[in-house]
Structure formats: structure tokens, C-alpha cells
Amino acid sequence: MAGANDLKKLAQKLSSDGPYKYLSTPRRVRGLLNAKFAFDTINAYHVWEHPNYPQFYVPVSSFTSDATLTKTSSVEGTKEAVHFGKLSVGSRSTDRVLIFNNAPLKNLVKIDFKEIDQWFEEDVPIFVHPKDPFKRIDILNSTRQVKVALDGVTLAESANPLFLLETSLHTRYYLPPTSVMWEYLIDSTTETYCPYKGRANYYNVVVHGKEYRDLVWYYRYPTSESAPIAGHLCFYNEKVDISIDGIQERK
Template identity: 70%
Template sequence: MADTSDNLAKLAQKLASEGPHKIEPTPRRVRALFGGKYVLDTTKAYHVWEHPYYPQFYVPVSAITNDANLTKNSSVPSTSDKVHFGTVSVGSKKTERVLVFNTKDLKDLVKIDFAALDQWFEEDVPIYQHPKDPYKRIDILTSTRPVKVELDGVTLAESSNPLFLLETSLRTRYYLPPTSVNWELLSKSDSETYCPYKGRANYYNVTVNGKEYKDFVWYYQYPTAESAQVVGHLCFYNEKVDIWVDGVKEER
């Protein structure tokens, strides 16, 4: 809890002194479940970019439902009473990962840490990890440019029909059919991550020349509808392996 409080305090201090990187209202209906109840429900949420990379949802105080209680607690140090810690509770369940703002840009808005609640929704669609950036898109393109993947001189995969996944502001990722991979070198990992654009990712470790490399490969068994093409395909970290595209080696 101390680490979380420290992080929230630092965020509050930054926003109180500098303001957000960007803020925009969103017409989406935003709801969130906590303890089996909807604790917030609003069509007046904001996308708030705390940093340049992706937004979070901030909601007006009025978004807190009658099933929940919002308590404004002590002022965050070094914010001149512009930001307070808060508590959201439903019955005996509560979270203190809450900030209540009274700054120029964020007046009467509440941030509840995304991971603190059980499930968020945009309209009726569950969202994971963080809200989608409305200015980001994903294109998944079929290609006949061959892709070869190596590590420490050993070929991990080679395909003449890869999928190129292009995501705004990120490097191209290459998703290869499972039949193009050298499975003798892969072992399942227990790791999981979530992407709001692609869904839940599972991982494989790679063992080459007697050395194991953790989580060098990921795949989506049940991707989101917008990324359905990559289902079952494997993607190797460009930054950690050697990749040739149409015979040209990429820089890591």
C-alpha cells in the first residue's frame, strides 16, 4: 500500500503543478464494477493522458453511484489542497487508490486506479489494462515477404506468410503461423499480460544452446475481435532476437 500511495502522491503532485499531458471528454458510457456493484456510471467521463502514451478514465464526482460511497480524505502533500486522497467503498469492500481533484484542468474529477476495480466497461464492452487511446489504431496485414527469426545463431522460426501488425507509434510486430516455429526450442511460461487492443497474451520461453530465455515469445489464444487475425500466431520480441524480413536484418 505504501508504494501505491507514494505513486499516487507523485502523480497528484505532477498533475497539480503541470496539469495533464492532454485531456478530452469522451461520449462513451463508462462503468465499473467493484464488489459486485456498479460503483460508477457516466457518459461524462474524460480521457486524461497523465503521460504521452495512453489515457486513463477520470470521472466526475456525480458518476459515483448510490451503491457506492466516495470519501475525500487528507490533502496530498505539496498540492496546496488541490488534490486529496479518497476512498471508494461498497459495503465492507473498499479501495484507497483514489484521487479527488480540484485543479484548473481536473476540477471535481475523480481518478480511481484502473486495477483497483474489478471490471471496467466502455458501453457494454469489457476493457482491460487501461482504456484505449482514441488516436491509436492497429492494422494487421498479410504479407508474402519471408520472415526468419534467430537467436544465438539458431533458427527459431521461418515463414513465407507472416502477418505484419502495425500499431500507431510502435514498431512493426511479426506474427508467424504456429507451423513455422521450431517447437523443440519452446516451453510454456506462466506469464500473462493484457492489452486493450489485442486481449490476453500468453508466453513461451526459448531455450537455445543450453540457456533459457524467459518470455521471448507471445501469442493470443482468444484475441479481441479487432485483432482476431493473429489468433494462435506467435510473435518474437524484435528487441531480443535477430529478425530478417525479406532477407534484410532488422536492428534490435
């Protein structure tokens, strides 16, 4: 199958070694494809194909009457433990599908996350990949002085930042828009998505005639769990100089 080599390697790895970790979830998981729900289940699994974050695998029995799920061919090297599949809803279909026949993932289906128009946990849309139930975000008000500089130019300074702490990642400093030197910022067309924070927009920074792309991001309408950061700006720690109460942060 053209373009299926990554799925083939994943199937071979999972059939021989098993997933890094897997866990049933009580969340209701649904997937919208071609304006119809292709599956609807309260028996999904979080499956960590690698240590970084999980994917949702859904039971074969969870597919709706609007969807057609078919096995196509056995994945070479899995001894019939995994099949490629095809999921169709009306005129739309995807073959970025794996169907598992043996434990521990028996009767579970992996659909490439990007192939579904919209995933839902309960009634909440999710983006990029499912949230890891073992990770969390804390957003803390602080009165520590945060200063952001680049090539000797101060870009922002605030005594009332928000510290965003996300499990296993750098602390990010979200600063009020009134604390930023706007003359150095220009709009970027870049947009990215985070499963924990929502859709981010960006600014480029111009210092001494040199443009640094996408050095600043912000969320106009973050997810409810990250609502306090709405409208605040965050500078890319690893690419600027940040000092906290006069002590420069190590990159």
C-alpha cells in the first residue's frame, strides 16, 4: 500500500513488542467524518505507541451505521495479528487504519488522528492528539519580575506574569499585552494547535533589522482549562534571554 510504510512499521512493532502502555478510559470518544459520527464509544483505550503521548484506539463494535469499516490485507510480519483497514462514511474514506486481532489490543482500531475531521472527548473537541491523563497544566499568578530581551533589546517586562507549568516541559511565562514593546513585533500567519491550550497565533520579532520568525505566541480563545492565558503573550524561552527577578534563566 502506497504511503502505508509508517503504519506497517507501527503494526509490526506493536504486534511483536506491544504498546509502551495502554489504559481503558471512561471518556466518551467520538469521531466526526464527512459530517457524520463514524464511531461513538465509552470503551476506548489510551494507547501509548511511544512514551510521549497517547492515541485513542476504539473498539470494532463502536462504529456507527453511517460508517463502514473493512479489513483489507494482513500486515506483513505480524502473523495475521494486525490488518490494514478502510473506514468510509459516504463519499469519504481513509485507509490510514489498523485493526488488531490479538491481545492486548484485540478488536481495537487505530485511525490516524489527522484523518478524522474532529475528535471529541465527551462533548469537548480535541486537537493534535488526545490529552495524556498523567499530565497536567497549572497556571499560576506571580509577582516575580520577568524580563525578556533579545540581542540586547528589551522586548517585554512584567511584574504580574502568569507562570504556565506543564508536566515535563519548560515553564512558560505569559505576559500581559501592556508589558510588551510592540514596536518590535509584527504579525505572523502561523497557527498551531495544542491539545491542552487550543489554537495559537504568532508574532515575528524584528531587532536591529533582523527578523526572528514566530518568536511569540498567544491564544485568543484558549481551552477552558487554560482560560487565564487568553490574550497574554509568551516568548520562546529557548530563543530569547529571560530573567526572573534579575537572574537569567538557563536555556
